[in-house]
Amino acid sequence: MLKDSLIRQPTEEDPDEGIKDIVEIALKKMDYDHDGKVSYSDFEKTVKDENLLLEAFGNCLPNAKSVLVFEQHAFQELHGH
Template structure:
């Protein structure tokens, strides 16, 4: 498969995944190695709920300190929500949503989400896996990617 075809395939798989790089770059060296790429794709395509929870938590933990803070939550939700031009203070609704989210997910009530808090909330309500924005491919993109990648190499046409 040529570079252009691979790039197009991976773009379709990750088009809504804004923070993909951070989740794949496990050693935080600013590069995604081949092994990091393969491991990342493994989680994307065949990952267990546990693997997907760990991946999403790492993506949402913007500063890498092991917690999702109120500020990180605000930043992610602010980027994820559509705003109405008529709103006086568009951030007010986001602040309310952050409070509701923390109330729902912060099990130890310390004002931030640990992986334990996040995991318990997701196990109780799986829709919370991507509570702060998309970071996993949608099922349609995943199926299209797999269909192209796992085709007989003799049948692969150029894109």
């Protein structure tokens, strides 16, 4: 998911290492109450303080078409079709 958020540059560093670094930094930044977990409340407070975080991770969020396809599939399964 986060690979799409990274600007692709030819480097010697393994992209997975870069992603691990991003996740670690993001979790530390977003753990607003420092309990070792990122709750919705933590997330909400963090992005209100620094709304650039939403822009940074915007590429990770599903687009409207993907959401619609998922909902159609999920509700179809629910109704036994």
